[in-house]
Amino acid sequence: MTHSHQQREEQREEQRQEREQPAAADSRRGFLTKALAVICGGLATLVPVAAGVWAFLDPLRRGGATATFIPVADLAAVPDDGVPRQYPVVTDRVDAWTGFAAEPVGAVYLRREQGSREVQALSATCPHAGCFVEMESTGRSFRCPCHNSCFSLDGGIVNPSPSPRRMDSLECRVGDTGTVAVKWQKFR
Numbered sequence: 001m002t003h004s005h006q007q008r009e010e011q012r013e014e015q016r017q018e019r020e021q022p023a024a025a026d027s028r029r030g031f032l033t034k035a036l037a038v039i040c041g042g043l044a045t046l047v048p049v050a051a052g053v054w055a056f057l058d059p060l061r062r063g064g065a066t067a068t069f070i071p072v073a074d075l076a077a078v079p080d081d082g083v084p085r086q087y088p089v090v091t092d093r094v095d096a097w098t099g100f101a102a103e104p105v106g107a108v109y110l111r112r113e114q115g116s117r118e119v120q121a122l123s124a125t126c127p128h129a130g131c132f133v134e135m136e137s138t139g140r141s142f143r144c145p146c147h148n149s150c151f152s153l154d155g156g157i158v159n160p161s162p163s164p165r166r167m168d169s170l171e172c173r174v175g176d177t178g179t180v181a182v183k184w185q186k187f188r
Contacts, residue, residue, distance in 0.1 A: 075178040084109035089184050121172035121182045122155045128163035
């Protein structure tokens with residue numbers, strides 16, 4: 001090979017390398033530009049979608065209202081013989097977006113002793129399985145029909161019983177007009 005031929009070959013090689021370098025740089029720039037566009041587009045889409053999902057699920061996330069006092073009976077209607085009687089708990093309730101007016105949400109047992117204005121309130125829901133507790137025919141205890149949990153008149157556990165705890169007590173107050181109200185809540 002001659003010296004001039006070798007120089008021409010080297011020049012061609014340098015020119016070829018110079019042409020390839022900008023192409024590689026352009027492809028990297030193009031990739032970064034496209035990647036950035038995809039990321040920005042994804043974020044621009046994600047923000048309104050996340051806001052929409054948040055707004056849609058908000059009533060479910062908030063859950064129900066906190067416990068409030070609900071009138072369940074007049075004091076005169078609660079016998080003062082020490083035997084609990086069952087009374088429905090009726091109130092307005094909201095289930096996510098739907099409102100229900102004056103609907104039964106549960107039941108309570110109210111009990112008071114002779115001559116007393118104090119009333120004891122027990123949730124009628126069994127703390128073991130969530131079934132409704134019934135008064136036994138003898139009137140001396142409660143029994144859950146689901147798993148035979150047994151409770152005394154004050155809500156204590158009668159052994160043996162599968163229930164992990166006593167019946168749930170509810171805060172109760174008697175108003176000046178004689179209305180008995182309970183602070184209704186659902187236990188778990």
